[in-house]
Amino acid sequence: MAKLVECVPNFSEGNNKEQVIDAVAQAISQTLGCVLLDVDSGASTNRTVYTFVGSPEAVVEGALNAARVAGQLIDMSQHSGEHPRMGALDVCPFVPVRNVSMEECVTCAHNFGQRLATELGVPVYLYGAAARHESRKALPSIRAGEYEALPEKPGRLRKVQGIGWYLEEESMAQVSTNLLDFETTPLHAVYEEICQDAQELNLPVVGSQLVGLVPKKAILDAAEFYIKKEKLFILEEEQKIRLVVSRLGLDSLSPFHPRERIIEYLVEAGEVDRGLVAKPLSGFVRAVGARSAAPGGGSVSAAVGALGAALGSMVGLMSYGKRQFEDLDPIMRKLVPPFHQAMEELVAMVDADSCAFNSYMEAMKLPKNTPEERERRTAAMQQGLKTAMGVPYGLAEKVNGLWPVLKELAQHCNLACKSDIQVGAKMLEAAVFGAYFNVIINLKDITDDKFKLVMSQKVSGLLEEAKQGSAVVLALLEKRVA
Numbered sequence: 396m397a398k399l400v401e402c403v404p405n406f407s408e409g410n411n412k413e414q415v416i417d418a419v420a421q422a423i424s425q426t427l428g429c430v431l432l433d434v435d436s437g438a439s440t441n442r443t444v445y446t447f448v449g450s451p452e453a454v455v456e457g458a459l460n461a462a463r464v465a466g467q468l469i470d471m472s473q474h475s476g477e478h479p480r481m482g483a484l485d486v487c488p489f490v491p492v493r494n495v496s497m498e499e500c501v502t503c504a505h506n507f508g509q510r511l512a513t514e515l516g517v518p519v520y521l522y523g524a525a526a527r528h529e530s531r532k533a534l535p536s537i538r539a540g541e542y543e544a545l546p547e548k549p550g551r552l553r554k555v556q557g558i559g560w561y562l563e564e565e566s567m568a569q570v571s572t573n574l575l576d577f578e579t580t581p582l583h584a585v586y587e588e589i590c591q592d593a594q595e596l597n598l599p600v601v602g603s604q605l606v607g608l609v610p611k612k613a614i615l616d617a618a619e620f621y622i623k624k625e626k627l628f629i630l631e632e633e634q635k636i637r638l639v640v641s642r643l644g645l646d647s648l649s650p651f652h653p654r655e656r657i658i659e660y661l662v663e664a665g666e667v668d669r670g671l672v673a674k675p676l677s678g679f680v681r682a683v684g685a686r687s688a689a690p691g692g693g694s695v696s697a698a699v700g701a702l703g704a705a706l707g708s709m710v711g712l713m714s715y716g717k718r719q720f721e722d723l724d725p726i727m728r729k730l731v732p733p734f735h736q737a738m739e740e741l742v743a744m745v746d747a748d749s750c751a752f753n754s755y756m757e758a759m760k761l762p763k764n765t766p767e768e769r770e771r772r773t774a775a776m777q778q779g780l781k782t783a784m785g786v787p788y789g790l791a792e793k794v795n796g797l798w799p800v801l802k803e804l805a806q807h808c809n810l811a812c813k814s815d816i817q818v819g820a821k822m823l824e825a826a827v828f829g830a831y832f833n834v835i836i837n838l839k840d841i842t843d844d845k846f847k848l849v850m851s852q853k854v855s856g857l858l859e860e861a862k863q864g865s866a867v868v869l870a871l872l873e874k875r876v877a
Contacts, residue, residue, distance in 0.1 A: 428453030602647020696829025
């Protein structure tokens, strides 16, 4: 999948929509490769947060285009607002979203800063992970002495910057925080810390508000915290998100619509080709049946494996939360999550297998007119074959990791679901068979004999493991009597 970076520039204008806010938004949206996802303006703060995504190169261009417009339209000598700021463009963070490392985002920040300083002739300060000096990592220390003199105070939460103010339009006080790294200090940690302080002051917390967009992982991490804290049993992503919206009070000031506020959902909604898994079942079957090498047996094997794991999850849930099986609840709470997780991962492999094979097909199209071109083409084809084998091999490993939990499920599950777990076992076995054949057929064209031997032995072992695992599950079920 393509590299995707989120850019969240904050501009010092939150009131003049027609002349400034919309103009900056237009500069971003008209940049090739950039998708503007959100524009969030605040009257009291006199500030607008823009959220857009694109390739690393595209977001740098989009941020530069926006800065050029803002530099022409925003007069800082006339600006005032509750939020501290450095200039017309206050901050411009680059955040990894998909297939991008933090190091690559730091490179984006450095490239953007260099070009901004050169082209617009303005001072640029690098902070956070992009800072070149330890003393400039904290944003308040950079802001101090600029448009506001902000005292730097030691904090309790790492990678978090915060400030408090009173919102006239909402008639309430607000603690505004900037999370530089939600994996270091997650959303729920910030919220719980503020709630604790408020409780000590005998003040109620009415909720929270997200400005701009949020990565899905940040929400799901918070969900796991509350699931563990409250000893809940929640598996579905949608229900986890609802839990976080409720616990953090994200809809207290205005409705929180996940499909409009979570980055990954917005990106998916804007993609023209959302892959095989987004198709209805009939569409997927027709795609397999079309005159095309992909999707083929690898994608079908992944789909079959996902269905086998889904049946395991279903049987576990049908044996949970029922009065006649209440003694099984602790067992099912342990057994169901591995099936649910495998189901999600195997679904992703449906498209991954098709994409992996496409890398080999692309290598075949490389020019072969000169000895050097032929050598590069051969090397690319060999690598493409190895990449194509990686997905089905990983599929077999993933499925085989389910046999221990499936065996335990077979010993304890609701026998009314006996046929479901039997079908699930055979589908998981079939998925490994499919993975085995997909590895073997690609091995024949590999020229590295040592690689061929090792891979052949490994995948044969995985196949035998699947055969034995399925047989044991079926035998355990046959021994049980209703």
